[in-house]
């Protein structure tokens with residue numbers, strides 16, 4: 001994996017997120033610093049702390065999106081949690097450490113699928129040999145009775161090998177795909193323990209399912225499928241055998257510790273700020289629980305102990321009511337970098353609609369292209385959509401770029417329904433008058449737009 005420089009990280013983020021340059025810079029530096037730390041030798045390395053970040057900004061302006069894309073770029077294990085989830089009285093929700101467990105689960109899956117990819121061709125070969133064994137049973141070694149039978153046997157073995165080669169070629173070419181085959185598939189013993197397991201088992205890092213699974217003998221089940229499917233199933237089984245789960249777990253833990261990213265959403269909801277009302281008694285409690293994890297501690301997971309010292313934490317919140325300074329001081333100290341994200345303007349909306357690689361207009365165009373219909377968004381229409389989004393955000397509630405989703409579904413509703421029955425393959429032009437005709441009435445009527453847009 002090649003390491004991206006801060007400039008390159010920002011360039012990559014630019015492909016998906018419009019504006020918010022300050023936030024992009026901050027996360028780019030944090031990510032690069034992690035790599036720099038790994039290059040530092042000696043005792044100092046352990047002393048260098050991650051640059052935890054708080055992203056501050058209104059809803060729907062790209063906070064989560066930035067963190068998510070960053071994790072993708074870094075190919076790092078990533079989880080997103082809502083801080084408010086931990087506030088329920090008596091922690092009906094999950095305990096705070098569970099975020100580290102989730103992250104480790106994620107990392108294990110990540111490493112496992114990488115390893116599976118690595119052994120894929122080998123597993124495929126082995127699956128093919130298994131299939132060939134079924135189709136052409138290997139010659140059994142008989143007791144040699146005379147000279148004659150021995151040569152006969154050699155001859156038979158030779159013939160067998162030839163047929164095998166011939167069949168193997170056909171198998172690889174997919175010519176046998178539709179033929180049915182019966183084979184032994186190993187089945188994971190299913191244990192109905194999920195319901196029976198005592199509360200909080202998962203939180204203690206114990207997986208009953210897995211323990212029971214390893215105690216009970218692996219059952220073999222006869223299955224009959226088409227060869228194409230059998231190849232896939234067998235390749236999976238062979239891959240399982242080829243992968244050393246111990247090393248997968250070790251690598252996963254290593255990755256969590258050195259490159260894991262935890263995104264804590266709605267951190268402002270657990271910040272003080274006035275008297276706590278109703279069930280929110282435990283806000284500060286949640287902060288206190290978060291503290292050891294962010295500061296660095298050992299968390300038991302079912303794959304082993306994970307140290308959280310160098311996990312990167314990115315917190316985010318609107319901070320409308322409370323301020324970062326309402327957090328307990330220890331926690332503030334652990335999130336030294338604060339960046340504000342801006343509200344999005346009409347111009348930003350125009351760009352968001354068209355420029356990102358996953359831009360909404362591109363998404364809808366791709367959807368309809370599968371039916372042979374080409375959506376042709378005129379410049380004027382895009383402007384108009386952006387204008388309406390801004391207007392509704394101002395009048396009803398500012399939900400940022402999410403407004404574009406709701407507006408587009410309303411705008412394209414008819415087209416999406418009429419393709420392909422009433423609108424056969426053709427070009428559908430969408431211009432400003434089309435947008436106005438479809439949306440103006442709703443926008444003008446505040447009550448209506450509250451419900452629809």
Ligand SMILES: Nc1ncnc2c1ncn2[C@@H]1O[C@H](COP(=O)(O)OP(=O)(O)OP(=O)(O)O)[C@@H](O)[C@H]1O
Nearest residue numbers: 016017018058059060061062063064065352401402
């Ligand atoms: N600056 C932006 N550029 C491109 N797309 C954006 C931008 N801001 C938001 N979006 C889009 O809007 C949607 C919501 O954004 P996101 O999830 O990042 O919001 P958020 O800032 O985390 O809000 P919240 O505080 O409610 O969690 C995403 O689908 C994202 O693609």
Ligand SMILES: [Mg+2]
Nearest residue numbers: 063064065265
């Ligand atoms: Mg978010």
